[in-house]
Amino acid sequence: MIPWEELEPLRLGSLKFDPAWLPQLGRGLLTTLEITALCIALGAVLGLTLAVLRVYGRGPLYWLSSLYVQFFRGTPLLVQLFMVYYGLPSWGIVLSPFASSVLALGLNTAAYQAEYFRGAIQAIPQGQMLAARALGMSRWLAVRSIILPQALRLVIPPWSNELILMLKYSSIVYFVTLMDLMGTAKRIAASNFRNVEVFLLVALIYLGLVVAISALLRRLERRVRVPGLGGGAEAEAHH
Amino acid sequence: MDVEGLLILVKSLPALLQATLVNLGLLLGLISLGFVVGVPIALLQVYGPAPLRGLALAWEGFFRGVPALVLLILFAYLPPKLGWGLEPFTAAVLALGCRSSAYQSQIFRGAIQAIPQGQMLAARALGMSRWLAVRSIILPQALRLAIPGWSNEFSSVIKDTTLASAIGVVEVFKRASFIYQRYYELAMPAYLTVALIFLILTYGGNWLLGRLERRLAVPGFQLRGADARTQAQAQAQAQARASTPAEVAR
Amino acid sequence: MSDVVLRVEDLHKRYGREEVLRGVSFTVRRGEVKVILGPSGTGKSTLLRCITRLTEPDRGRVWLEDVEVTGRGVDLNRVRASIGFVFQDFNLFTHLTALDNVRIGLLKVKKLPKDRATRIAMEQLERVGLAHKAAAYPAELSGGQQQRVAIARALAMQPKLMLFDEPTSALDPELTGEVLDVMTQLARDGMTMVVVSHEVGFARAAADELIFMEGGRIVEQGPPEALFTRPQHPRTAQFLKKITALYEGGGALKDER
Numbered sequence: 001m002i003p004w005e006e007l008e009p010l011r012l013g014s015l016k017f018d019p020a021w022l023p024q025l026g027r028g029l030l031t032t033l034e035i036t037a038l039c040i041a042l043g044a045v046l047g048l049t050l051a052v053l054r055v056y057g058r059g060p061l062y063w064l065s066s067l068y069v070q071f072f073r074g075t076p077l078l079v080q081l082f083m084v085y086y087g088l089p090s091w092g093i094v095l096s097p098f099a100s101s102v103l104a105l106g107l108n109t110a111a112y113q114a115e116y117f118r119g120a121i122q123a124i125p126q127g128q129m130l131a132a133r134a135l136g137m138s139r140w141l142a143v144r145s146i147i148l149p150q151a152l153r154l155v156i157p158p159w160s161n162e163l164i165l166m167l168k169y170s171s172i173v174y175f176v177t178l179m180d181l182m183g184t185a186k187r188i189a190a191s192n193f194r195n196v197e198v199f200l201l202v203a204l205i206y207l208g209l210v211v212a213i214s215a216l217l218r219r220l221e222r223r224v225r226v227p228g229l230g231g232g233a234e235a236e237a238h239h
Numbered sequence: 240m241d242v243e244g245l246l247i248l249v250k251s252l253p254a255l256l257q258a259t260l261v262n263l264g265l266l267l268g269l270i271s272l273g274f275v276v277g278v279p280i281a282l283l284q285v286y287g288p289a290p291l292r293g294l295a296l297a298w299e300g301f302f303r304g305v306p307a308l309v310l311l312i313l314f315a316y317l318p319p320k321l322g323w324g325l326e327p328f329t330a331a332v333l334a335l336g337c338r339s340s341a342y343q344s345q346i347f348r349g350a351i352q353a354i355p356q357g358q359m360l361a362a363r364a365l366g367m368s369r370w371l372a373v374r375s376i377i378l379p380q381a382l383r384l385a386i387p388g389w390s391n392e393f394s395s396v397i398k399d400t401t402l403a404s405a406i407g408v409v410e411v412f413k414r415a416s417f418i419y420q421r422y423y424e425l426a427m428p429a430y431l432t433v434a435l436i437f438l439i440l441t442y443g444g445n446w447l448l449g450r451l452e453r454r455l456a457v458p459g460f461q462l463r464g465a466d467a468r469t470q471a472q473a474q475a476q477a478q479a480r481a482s483t484p485a486e487v488a489r
Numbered sequence: 490m491s492d493v494v495l496r497v498e499d500l501h502k503r504y505g506r507e508e509v510l511r512g513v514s515f516t517v518r519r520g521e522v523k524v525i526l527g528p529s530g531t532g533k534s535t536l537l538r539c540i541t542r543l544t545e546p547d548r549g550r551v552w553l554e555d556v557e558v559t560g561r562g563v564d565l566n567r568v569r570a571s572i573g574f575v576f577q578d579f580n581l582f583t584h585l586t587a588l589d590n591v592r593i594g595l596l597k598v599k600k601l602p603k604d605r606a607t608r609i610a611m612e613q614l615e616r617v618g619l620a621h622k623a624a625a626y627p628a629e630l631s632g633g634q635q636q637r638v639a640i641a642r643a644l645a646m647q648p649k650l651m652l653f654d655e656p657t658s659a660l661d662p663e664l665t666g667e668v669l670d671v672m673t674q675l676a677r678d679g680m681t682m683v684v685v686s687h688e689v690g691f692a693r694a695a696a697d698e699l700i701f702m703e704g705g706r707i708v709e710q711g712p713p714e715a716l717f718t719r720p721q722h723p724r725t726a727q728f729l730k731k732i733t734a735l736y737e738g739g740g741a742l743k744d745e746r
Contacts, residue, residue: 014320074441075434076398078412083434086419087427168306172402182308195316199309207304354583361580363543363641365594365646366570375597380584457584457626 016046017197022186028184029205035101035180036167041108042161043166047113048148054114055121056143065114072111080104085176101173109166116158120151153224160217164210171206181205244425251418259436261328265410267402268332270393273339282338282345282373295344302341307402310334313432315406331403339396346388350381383455390448394441413437433478492519493554494650494681500539500549502532502705509535509703510546517650520679524692524713527702528728533685537701538654538681541569553649570598573643578659581627582644587614588623591642600648613641617668617671633664637671644675648731651675653684687732688698693717701725 007019039089053065072080084107095103124147132142174183185202189195261278283295302310318325325333354377362372401412415433419426495517509532517523525533538544540551542558542565551558558568581590593611595606614620617637627635636656643651654670657665659738669691676682676695686692692699693713700710701722709716709725717733720726 012298029278066298070442071434074438076401076412076437078401078404079415079430079433079437082416083427083430087430090424090427133484171306171308174308175405179281185309195312199312199316203301203305203309203313206306206309207301210304252607355580357576357578357580357655358582360543361574361576361582362573364541364574364576365642366566366568367565367594367600371597375581375593380582475583 015197016194016202017194017201018194021198021201024184024188025181025202025205028179028181029209031098031178032167032182034174035098035105035170035178036163038102039105039109039170040163040166043104043109043162046106046110046145048117050110050114051117051121052143052150053119056139069111069114072108077108077169078107078175081172081176097173097176097178100176101170101178103165105170105173109162112162113159115141116155116162117151119158120154121147123154126149141177145226154225156217156221156224160214160221163217164213167213168206178187244428247422247429248418248425249428251414252432255411255414255432255436258409258411259440260407261410262397262400262440265331265403265408266393266397269336269396269400271341272332272336273343273396276337276340277343278347278378280344281283281351284348285351286369286373299341299344303345307335307338307399308405310338311363311402311406327403327407330406331400331408335396335399335403339392342392342467343389346385346392347381347393349379349388350384354380357396362465368423383457386448388453390445390452393448394444397440397444398437398449418479493517493552494519494521495540495683496550496552497540498550498552499535499684500551501547502535502539502544503547505678509705510539510549510551513548513702513705513707513709514549515700515710517681517683519681521600522676522682522684522695523698523700524681524696525683525685525700525702526687526728526732527708527731531702531745532705533702537574537654537683537685540652541565541572543574564726565616566598566690568596570646571649573640573646575636575639575643575649575651575653575656577655579627579632579639581630581635583627584731585626586623587619587625587627587630587638587641590627590638591645594642594646595618609645614638616644617718618667631664632660633667640668640671640675649681651680651682653682653686655685655687657686657688689733701728703728 004023006049009019010017050065050069053061074140081101081104083096084104088095103217128146128150129142132146133139137145170180171182173180174186177183179187181202185198189198216226280295280298283291284299287295294344311331311334314330315325358376358380359372362376363369367375382467398411403410404413411433415429418429493516497516498514500510500513509588513536515523525536527533535544539546540558546559549559553568553572556563556568582593582720585593588610591610592606595601595609596603601609601672611620611623614623617640619634619637620642622630622634630638656672657668660668665688668689672684673691696713698710699707699713699716701716709720709722716725717729720729
């Protein structure tokens, strides 16, 4: 273990960075990553459902899913978070700050992910569905076994962005007293008034995360690429 | 919610609407700043000499990689430390404006790169300087191509103006929080009202920008060139996606 | 000599390991029309671009009248404003009408007042037979019309020299005629022209001299009839035979690049 508390502070001009902040920020970072992962997962499941409903659904199923997407894309995430954390209790639903955060962020990203999925599904040529139906597949089977496996590959680039975006937007959960990276930084800064130093450090941590995750996702994208599907000229056989 | 609650809400509506003006003010400030900074950043990225190009890319990377809230706090606390006191409103415009400049530069860069090389070549062949060619040939075309992406950015950042409440700007979200702090049971209706206001702003703004787009459209891009135009846009979008993917703000 | 408009001396250009131009020299006198032919990839387009330094040559010198284009401190924009350049793919400015395309150089480069620029631009559009299309945007014009507007755009600058880089090779066969007609008329009017083209008919009718290029060098040059009837170099003979068969046989050979 590194004795962070005993290390000398780093001084840059009048700025002073204290290594003792790091273990605390590290714990905050874990919360940030947890929330991001959970809300993205929730958003993926819900978003995919919404997308399928918007493409193949009829009647109320279609317009309810459309309404959902329009509402969550048309209103600020902060307002959505407060509706969940402060609003729902007046309807008798009380959730912890953590659960509220995951729910609000998840509901929000679901609407955006739904649009990416929908775009990808609609980008699959009609002939794919026709050929599947001609083989005797039911509509639903064709969606599951032919359309979605293609669409999911197409959706990786926008989906990667969404993940990075949610990582950054997860910082708003400190509004509901959650000690994520942002909340921890707020608390440290409140105790020593070193807002500038703490938040410069936090900015660098977020930046590093964004760069690292982007690089990882690009590798993932290359790994699942199929020749001839998306990816353009770079698409190559990969065995 | 009972009748009394409804009355309180109705009474606070004027205050909410007035606070919405603060959001619109923020929006105007940040989108203008983002435009004024974003266009040169995009130009430097495409045409600038190596060191400036690197700087422009670093600017974009930083302001896209750091969460809006962190930027807001940095802009609220850093300038006073350097002896430059800032109003929260100004700090918010600067923070969100710089952030928007990064996203806008990405939109404009994609559009500039979608203009065929021959346009620059023909302009230079006529005796135009590089800068004159950029101004009178490349930019007028690129700005038109950028409108859809730009509209997107517009309706995204309006929602982000609520984040300014984090550094003490009393905008509509903060104002709604005042209501619920006094009347706990009004939280849901108060925030729903704010949500409604934003729905109107977002979709209303989109509609207005759609009209602007149609008005600015060059007949050539639309008529026989309908294909060319969608191609160019698709190309712009593809390039924007390929180099630095378009993101949507909340 | 005072009536030499263009002098090119020992131009060299390489892209990476590929030597595109390996010492090209020629002169063009006032009113002369030179047509450059040769297989694709032999540096004809690069040669034209190097003349106005749209592509920077590695070595060699170029004079336009008594100004050395390749000299230090030369005002390149002024030089380019006095050399008309017509591209293979027209490159009309997409966001401008035909009139504005022809006018923009006069307004922004020559800084003429608007009414004069408009008058000159309309005259030039008239000259290429497109005055009635002044308000049309490029996308509303056929390829042949676009190329004629591009020629008008270049002519409006009152150039001392016109360079044509395969002006008809991006056009459908039925549209090449209208462009070649304009060019032939220009040649008759005494315009000094350097044309990269495989249009045998045009070369025979309008060229004072043909230049056959291959592998980045000039292989042979001379009057069209001489070159067509008794070429000195076997490569010239071979090539001219091939394109004559293709073009005069009605087949449309497009320079694939």
